Amino acid sequence: MANKKKKPPKCCAPDCFNCPYVECRYSGMEIEDYLDGDEVEEFVNPISSEDARNREYQRKYRERHPNEIKQRRKKYYDENSARCIKKSNEWKRENRDRVNASIRAKYAKNKEYYRQKQREYRARKRREAVVDGERNEAV
Structure with a gap:
């Protein structure tokens, strides 16, 4: 796979030994890689x-x-x-992968909220672009 950024559909990352692709080179990280899962042992350091x-x-x-x-x-x-x-x-x-995974998880959790914010932003920009009844060409 040539694309290293996007995870292939059947990729088993990080379990690459069971990957169905012969030359899978996906090196990205998902949000699950950063969050504590049930199967992840928690490191306990007594104080x-x-x-x-x-x-x-x-x-x-x-x-x-x-x-x-x-x-x-x-x-x-x-x-x-x-x-x-x-x-x-x-x-x-x-930590670009970590930041992007966090943003994706935040968006996925509340899609409609972010869609509404985008609608409001676009509407505001359209209103700002209209000057004296004429639309600016720069927008």
Whole structure:
């Protein structure tokens, strides 16, 4: 299969040894590859009692001071927005399959909501394109 982006219809990825295609080269990832499934064993890393106490303290602090934390985060972002945006874009570029799978899953969960948003967007753009009863050619 020449197309590496789209999953072939009978592809068994990631179980490639049972794939019906002789030269299947699908290397994409699906949302199931990122989400915890029933058959996936969960890695349990026991934590010390001191770490548990620290986590509990931090959880309570976050519950008691949400506005302070929000202000600190906003201040940090305002001071370092370029760096934050650059870091976010790098992560998205490195994890493109994961981001796309997440977007597909979100869309599949609520298709009608996103279709309605698209209709509203198109209607708004049409209204903006009409200037004094004439339609712009750039649209």
